[in-house]
Amino acid sequence: MSTLEQTAPEQTAPEQTTGARRASVPATREEVLASARRARVAAAELAVATRAIKDGALRAMADAVLDRREEILRANALDVEAAVAAATPDSLVDRLRLTASRVEAMAAGLRELAGLPDPVGTIVRGSVLPNGLELQQVRVPMGVVAIIYEARPNVTVDAAGIALKSGNAALLRGSASAHESNKVLVAILSAAAAAAGLPADAVQLVPGTDRESVTHLMTARGLVDVIIPRGGAGLIAAVVNGSTVPVIETGVGNCHVYVDATADHTMALQILVNSKARRPSVCNAAETLLVHADAAPTFVPLAVAALREAGVVVHADAAVRELVGDVPGVVPATDEDFDTEFLSLDIAAAVVPDIDAAIAHITAHGTGHTEAIVTSTLAAAQRFTARVDAAAVMVNASTAFTDGGEFGFGAEIGISTQKLHARGPMGLAELTSTKYVVTGTGQIRASS
Structure with a gap:
């Protein structure tokens, strides 16, 4: 959903923050691109993973989040402490803060995803052409999905889960204000996915917390298939205007x-x-x-x-x-x-x-x-x-x-206000593309 401190439109790369001022962690372009390359390798495996393996990984991730909740809460306390020290507004601190019940809700969301139908392989439409060719339009994963978002560490878990269920590798770039929380969460999710038989690189935290790391991510065309920004008007505008990677625009809500x-x-x-x-x-x-x-x-x-x-x-x-x-x-x-x-x-x-x-x-x-x-x-x-x-x-x-959960879609990746590809709450189906599978019996096309 939306959002926190808004990025000035003239900035080329957003540094999402609730107001907490920390020394940023730099990342080189090569470090960010190396992460994207690992994600591409992982995406190739995820694309052919069975529903049973993906659902097993989601349940393992849910168990791991609960088993290590104290570690998560300790990391989050560091983020909250820094935000309070920086005089961050109470409403924004609340979005940053995790509690035992919020951690339990994140785990419950992963389990709910495991119970939803797998969109991958769904036949959108099909027919037999007059020449006997069998035509099917089939849902397939997008590949590598990058999510750039502000505060709200629960988005880390939601995004990782919905990306995995739809067969995509997730590159997560949360705000600097939630960095300690996100580091722990991604480490937990990645390890659980690996233990369940999926690539550890299926879920990654993008290196760095500086603006340049976001710029590197937004310009990793050919390695990243789509970027989804979740945040305020400034963040969304900066990603839409500065990205060479295709963007699904989640909009502000007036x-x-x-x-x-x-x-x-x-x-x-x-x-x-x-x-x-x-x-x-x-x-x-x-x-x-x-x-x-x-x-x-x-x-x-x-x-x-x-x-x-x-x-x-x-x-x-x-x-x-x-x-x-x-x-x-x-x-x-x-x-x-x-x-x-x-x-x-x-x-x-x-x-x-x-x-x-x-x-x-x-x-x-x-x-x-x-x-x-x-x-x-x-x-x-x-x-x-x-x-x-x-x-x-x-x-x-x-x-x-207007919410993916309320619409029965399970966890959502965001609410799209654009008109291309997806509009409204973006659930599992909205994180897929399609391919046409054409099966014949030796047909060839006549010369024109």
């Missing part, structure tokens, strides 16, 4: 909740508060509330009260402020607020004249992640879902449901 004229107000309040306050630091959290003018006189005061009770600061336009008056927790909205992914207990709020104005606002300010409408009118729901351009559109449901 998500909206639109309350239509016919919305049930009780339902709308529940959806709004859950979308915003359940976990404000993730990319599927709502960042803007839009209210139809006909519903606004009654709904806006209720919404502001509910948001304030949840600790949310409302960045309100003039129409919202006029309806609620001068109350604590309500501040004037700026133009920038409506383009902001707050990732905090803040939300922008505006009154719109009709559904088309809401759609126009979302088109102008949204990021194509998740948009929600609360309405009791089928025509409004259909208009909204047809005209809003986003990876996920919710009708009478919280934006928090």
